[in-house]
Amino acid sequence: MSDDEVIERIKKGDERALDFLYKKNYKMMTNMIIKNNGTEEEAKDVYQDALIVVWQKVMSPEFVLSSKLSTYLYSICQNLWRKELERKGRHTGEDEIKSTVINDTDKRERIEVVNQCINNMGETCRLLLSYYYFDEMSMAEIAVKMGFSNSDTAKTKKYKCKQELDKMIRTLYKASDFMD
Amino acid sequence: MSFNEENIEAFLTGKLNAADQLAMEAGMKNDPLLRSEVDLQKDIIESLKTNRKIQLKNRLNNIDVAATTGVSSAVKIAASFITVGIIGAGIYYMSVFSHNKENTTVVASTKISEESSSKNTADDAIVNNNSIAEQTTKTEKNSNKNTNSVNNNHISNVNSTAVANVPDGGITNEDNGINKGSTDVPTGEIDKAKVSTADNVNIDFDKKISKLNYKFYEGKLSLSKTFEDQVYDVLEFNVNSSKSKKFYLSFEGKYFELKTTSSTKAVPLKEVKEESILAKLRARNKK
Numbered sequence: 001m002s003d004d005e006v007i008e009r010i011k012k013g014d015e016r017a018l019d020f021l022y023k024k025n026y027k028m029m030t031n032m033i034i035k036n037n038g039t040e041e042e043a044k045d046v047y048q049d050a051l052i053v054v055w056q057k058v059m060s061p062e063f064v065l066s067s068k069l070s071t072y073l074y075s076i077c078q079n080l081w082r083k084e085l086e087r088k089g090r091h092t093g094e095d096e097i098k099s100t101v102i103n104d105t106d107k108r109e110r111i112e113v114v115n116q117c118i119n120n121m122g123e124t125c126r127l128l129l130s131y132y133y134f135d136e137m138s139m140a141e142i143a144v145k146m147g148f149s150n151s152d153t154a155k156t157k158k159y160k161c162k163q164e165l166d167k168m169i170r171t172l173y174k175a176s177d178f179m180d
Numbered sequence: 181m182s183f184n185e186e187n188i189e190a191f192l193t194g195k196l197n198a199a200d201q202l203a204m205e206a207g208m209k210n211d212p213l214l215r216s217e218v219d220l221q222k223d224i225i226e227s228l229k230t231n232r233k234i235q236l237k238n239r240l241n242n243i244d245v246a247a248t249t250g251v252s253s254a255v256k257i258a259a260s261f262i263t264v265g266i267i268g269a270g271i272y273y274m275s276v277f278s279h280n281k282e283n284t285t286v287v288a289s290t291k292i293s294e295e296s297s298s299k300n301t302a303d304d305a306i307v308n309n310n311s312i313a314e315q316t317t318k319t320e321k322n323s324n325k326n327t328n329s330v331n332n333n334h335i336s337n338v339n340s341t342a343v344a345n346v347p348d349g350g351i352t353n354e355d356n357g358i359n360k361g362s363t364d365v366p367t368g369e370i371d372k373a374k375v376s377t378a379d380n381v382n383i384d385f386d387k388k389i390s391k392l393n394y395k396f397y398e399g400k401l402s403l404s405k406t407f408e409d410q411v412y413d414v415l416e417f418n419v420n421s422s423k424s425k426k427f428y429l430s431f432e433g434k435y436f437e438l439k440t441t442s443s444t445k446a447v448p449l450k451e452v453k454e455e456s457i458l459a460k461l462r463a464r465n466k467k
Contacts, residue, residue, distance in 0.1 A: 018236070019243055026245045048240045052233055107223070114227040126231070133193070133225050134232035169224065 003069040010058040013137055013145045018055055022048075025070055029077045036081060046084055050077035059135050110173065117168040125161035132158055183207050183214050188221050246448050393448050394429070394438055401427065401438060414438070415464060428452065428461055435461045 001009075001020055009017035029050065033043035053076050057063055065072065118126060128146060131137045139151035139158070148154045181187055181200045190196045191204045208215040394403050401414070412431040427438035429449060435458060436449035452458055 015236070015239060019239070022240050022243055023245060048237050051240065052236050055236070110220070111223055111227055114224050115231070118227055118231050129228050130232035130235070134229040165224065169220070173220075 003065065006069060007058055007063075007065060010055060011141075013059070013131065013135060013141065018051065021054070021069070021073070022051055025051075025073055028070070029074065032074070032077065033081050037085070038081065042084070046080050047077055050080050053080070056135065059137065061138075113173050114169055117165055117172060120168065121161070121165055124157075125164065128154070128158055128161055129165070183211075188218055189225075191218070192222050192225055244447065394436075403429070415461060417464075430461065 001017070006017045006021060026047070029047040030040065030043035033046055034040060038046070050073060054069075054073050058065075121129075124146070128142060131142050131145065137145065139154040142158070143149070143151045143154040146154070148157065181203050183204065187196065187200070187204065191201065196204060204218075208218055394401065412429060415428045415430060415435075417426045417428070429436045429438055435452040437452050438449070452461065
């Protein structure tokens with residue numbers, strides 16, 4: 001598959017193109033991280049993150065590829081690994097971690113509720129909202145990907161799914177509030 | 181601008197223009213209710229994104245990269261493949277001949293040979309009947325022939341476990357466990373089905389290969405691995421419900437599933453981790 005083909009497929013939200021890229025560049029990207037003080041596990045994790053960043057970037061309508069796709073992926077991988085190394089360097093002292101954890105207790109609790117509701121949602125709704133918020137696909141693209149008749153249907157469906165999710169969260173969130 | 185749902189979402193997804201963006205921020209400062217609503221919506225959107233990211237990462241984690249990295253080229257060294265045609269112990273039912281012949285036809289064959297020299301696919305003569313009873317067939321490493329005759333006239337349903345002990349020379353397995361299920365055979369009985377392997381095989385292992393790879397193609401199982409002097413077993417199970425067979429490789433106390441879906445590419449063996457299956461395999465292997 002050429003770069004253009006891969007990009008075209010990613011733009012349509014075809015995850016198989018992601019699989020293809022992943023396999024094709026696995027060795028090169030993970031080697032780069034391993035050679036730069038990374039473990040195999042870290043290498044895999046960061047490489048996956050980098051690939052998902054590429055996925056999101058390619059999805060956006062403004063995306064223009066100015067180099068080879070693998071070069072682009074490599075640079076993102078490098079950046080993420082650099083950030084990770086910095087983060088690890090900073091966090092050798094425990095103090096910083098503690099303070100952020102305490103501040104986030106409330107938020108964590110809320111996110112737990114939200115995640116629970118996301119998991120309780122139907123598959124169609126979950127995918128639709130994922131495509132909309134994460135992949136930032138347009139309603140027309142979502143309609144094609146999910147087999148809706150047109151973008152209006154996708155839009156209505158998205159609205160309903162989001163309403164349903166909000167309602168679930170509010171109900172559960174209030175319930176958990178009373179528990180305190 | 182009203183601080184409605186739509187605008188909150190637009191604010192959080194960066195779709196508001198600069199002026200509205202500022203208005204929203206100002207509104208949040210003055211109205212704690214609006215602020216908490218925006219916070220909640222922000223968490224929802226963030227969680228949806230995280231959820232999708234996890235989904236994609238899981239997808240990537242399930243991709244077998246080993247096959248596309250270093251190992252693959254090594255696997256391609258065909259010399260390291262041994263072909264173990266565990267065609268199991270199928271039983272050919274030929275009652276027509278039962279009066280004329282003492283020996284009925286070929287029952288089963290297990291073949292070990294180099295892939296290059298072996299063109300044996302599933303023997304045509306073999307008929308695997310529905311599995312009903314459990315019969316165990318042990319491999320003996322004692323014959324130059326690949327086939328063996330079974331002295332039996334009324335065989336119809338046999339379930340078998342073929343065990344191939346490779347490549348330690350000269351080991352003869354006692355026939356143990358054979359016949360134990362014969363009472364369960366409803367329409368016939370079997371004395372024993374001896375399956376032989378060839379012992380004059382030159383097995384050429386590639387020392388570089390340390391990973392277990394296998395492929396199952398056209399009824400032939402190919403393994404790549406230098407087993408040195410260690411014994412490995414291939415266990416064959418009949419699955420009554422689906423009338424299919426399942427194969428497992430046992431080596432160094434571990435069990436690996438051999439998927440029979442045909443593949444022209446060698447793939448690494450997957451270790452069986454599920455306790456219930458392991459228990460069955462261990463029990464079977466002890467017999």
